[in-house]
Amino acid sequence: MLEGATKAHAAYLAPIKTSNRALVACHGPRPGKVGLVIGGGTGHEPCFMGYVGRGLADAVAIGNVFSAPPPGPILECAKAASGGAGVLFVYGNYAGDVMNFEMAAEMAQEQSIPVRSILTTDDIASSPIEDKEGRRGVAGNVFIFKIAGAACDQGLSLDQCEALARKANDRTFTIGVALEPCSMPQTQRHNFEIGPDDIEIGMGIHGERGVMRDRMMRADEITDRVMDRIFSEMKAPAGSSVAVLVNSFGATPLMELYILFRRVEQRLSAKNITIEVNWIGHYCTSLDMVGASISILHLDAELSQLLRHPCDTASLRIP
């Protein structure tokens, strides 16, 4: 897979010679710029390597399917991304990733590369609000990468980049919905079981348990359940602006994402909330899982400017 991807995206990505699990942006790291390192398991393509390039991430560490990358490649990414102004690690809050990114951060600091880590926790169904830090990072992490990448590209300090990425994470709210499991290539088995007429709301991107299993319902009803839950946490008054990401987990087609988006737009519009940016498609997948997630980033002027900042990567281009 990596051989194919690096051949395909040679204009964006180059292998880091000291590791076969780390890639660096061809036009990313530069002296004086904070470096942005992302990464995680494979099986979520275009996460994470599709978001490496100018204006976004500088390097990506790559694990096995649904497994964290080892500390070694993450350290190589930190070194490759370092331009002397420090490095930001932004990754999903999963035990394996946390352990390995933390080890790599320590090793990088020993080599005099200052590292700050932001764990994405946008999956609001994964843990109650009292345990916000225990939540998982899912598709909304693409918003957080984008904000962090723009802040780095604009030459802000490590403190400022960290603060902006944290703000983006605090204001991103995602819920996923699964209809059918994916098949794990390692085991050739499904990663969970669900009845043909059932739906699970709140499911994670590796098939983690959601908050509710129910009989299949119409797209508008699914969207309403998701949006009600997002509205219960997102304190966006009338007149606010948001970015919306309707993301396929893999097998759910664009046609159905548009149907979900239609209702998302209606619900936001009814509250007089403006959709400033919408992304609809395959942004953070789970192999061939059937399902989708809805992420809302509650913008302010600063985040809006960063979200619109140009980037040029294999999977996201903002001119």
Next chain:
Amino acid sequence: MLEGATKAHAAYLAPIKTSNRALVACHGPRPGKVGLVIGGGTGHEPCFMGYVGRGLADAVAIGNVFSAPPPGPILECAKAASGGAGVLFVYGNYAGDVMNFEMAAEMAQEQSIPVRSILTTDDIASSPIEDKEGRRGVAGNVFIFKIAGAACDQGLSLDQCEALARKANDRTFTIGVALEPCSMPQTQRHNFEIGPDDIEIGMGIHGERGVMRDRMMRADEITDRVMDRIFSEMKAPAGSSVAVLVNSFGATPLMELYILFRRVEQRLSAKNITIEVNWIGHYCTSLDMVGASISILHLDAELSQLLRHPCDTASLRIP
């Protein structure tokens, strides 16, 4: 679906008021420019409406799932896309589409809009070479749209635009491979049956019969069968350049497309053929069908320049 898509892509697409099955590019048609009209059934998203915008198509006519659009909306598209220099219809060679686009072309000519029609026939597995005109148009049509759109945008005459689109069609070679059927929303049934360990080579984007059903094989072997067949028709000498499209039919993840691309690149490289452009992802789908297609456009200097010409649409942006 259309409500969601037009809300999402309001910067690119506007409904044509006289039809609920026709959309026009916000920044497409202009006086003196040949207009490009595309269209077909839904269920292939981002085909076709994702390719409407500056530098690509000017209007799109939209049918039901896997069904041709009626002549009325196609005529409305021709009128909306007409800038006084004539209109090009580019669409896949299917009986329903041919009938309705031809009726619309006649109606447009009655209203003094000159129309030329190019039927895409890139699916080389769909009919033997002796019956080239009987072949179906599949994912390779995205290349043909792109060439035609660029020719129109560069202000070429209707004759020239037609000739270039025909040349692109003549030099585009696609073969699809299916592993699992899609589920038709109208019937809630599969559109064909295939064993869990079987694979069908040459299958069309609506589940049309392929050329060979076989036991499941490795990705490299699948790619070799496809490429051998493409090489048997594509007369590209060493030193040639091509564009490659590795397209998911829906449920096949990007990860697997990269694995296919890896082998495509090896095969082309062994013949000293350069990949000038590669597109890998969901370009022309079949709802949630499991499978992929490989399209090769044999470039020359003229086609290469047109393929790289800037375009700005919901699903394809070339800066």
